[in-house]
């Protein structure tokens with residue numbers, strides 16, 4: 144039963160989060176880079192993909208479960224790495240991990256988390272991957288990766304889209320605060336004395352290694368035995384390189400449109416990247432997922448699972464761990480219904496021929 148005032152879909156959590164959060168934090172979570180063209184496109188491109196359902200298929204039992212890098216999840220919906228959850232809720236990433244465990248899915252913990260790697264690990268038995276930014280201080284990164292490995296994280300997600308932080312104009316106006324990051328205590332100062340604009344941008348400039356290159360994948364391999372996924376692959380050229388250097392998975396992502404504005408909508412990139420990767424490594428996807436139907440569309444385009452960014456943060460801000468659980472459950476319920484009405488009783492039944500993209504629309508006009 145839906146209580147009065149309870150959201151009925153994931154999108155409604157955004158307004159609840161706006162009411163719950165100080166403007167500076169809400170603007171940080173919600174914003175994109177510059178004109179926010181890509182931010183709008185990430186969501187709108189899903190609206191241009193329509194469905195090609197099949198009928199008279201037995202859908203009395205629907206199985207949403209799948210595996211990601213060998214780990215069983217209840218649905219192909221995972222939690223994207225997003226920074227600083229304590230700005231959204233006092234329990235921070237611990238609440239997020241507990242929600243992931245309750246929903247039987249995988250949480251990707253941000254490198255820029257406000258709870259430590261260890262606090263998150265000991266809070267519950269969620270399957271966790273650790274997201275990494277490579278800092279100039281490689282020794283600090285190596286320590287963090289090794290701490291994560293020791294604490295049972297199952298994979299390293301290397302985010303490669305941030306040699307500099309994207310220009311987020313609301314954060315500049317708000318003079319967005321620099322994070323207090325417990326993970327780095329005793330290792331690295333997170334103080335910045337830039338009073339001009341976004342302190343987060345200044346912090347990134349000070350810390351992130353903008354000389355990082357493909358060669359450094361070898362360094363990462365040398366410090367961990369965990370599988371390595373690369374996050375932000377937007378072209379077939381980079382997809383091929385990533386496979387060549389031996390990554391274990393690819394995440395098609397434009398960082399929720401917060402880095403380079405005017406990259407195409409993330410969902411439209413799958414049609415380019417998936418054929419280039421073939422079956423060599425799994426392709427995951429994020430950007431603009433707000434409905435179970437979006438998950439269905441990403442799977443039809445060859446993604447193995449999707450990650451959800453902002454809706455999870457909005458759920459956390461609005462209602463803590465329960466809010467995140469509701470966000471994931473709503474997406475799962477919508478995916479289940481979409482599958483039933485499309486004639487797919489398991490996720491492997493969802494194929495390219497279950498959707499119609501711009502490509503077919505244009506072909507049909509020729």
Ligand SMILES: Cc1cc2nc3c(=O)[nH]c(=O)nc-3n(C[C@H](O)[C@H](O)[C@H](O)COP(=O)(O)O)c2cc1C
Pocket residue numbers: 171172173185223224225226253254255274302374396397398399400401429430431432450451452453454456
């Ligand atoms: C507030 C916020 C913080 C983020 N922080 C990180 C981060 O620390 N590391 C990272 O790899 N990606 C980060 N991302 C990008 C997300 O992992 C993901 O790519 C994006 O949010 C997906 O788009 P969506 O928000 O439309 O679901 C962040 C995104 C948001 C919205």
Ligand SMILES: CCCCC(=O)C(=O)O
Pocket residue numbers: 226255308343346347398401
């Ligand atoms: C250096 C902070 C990066 C956090 C992040 O990835 C984001 O805000 O999108």
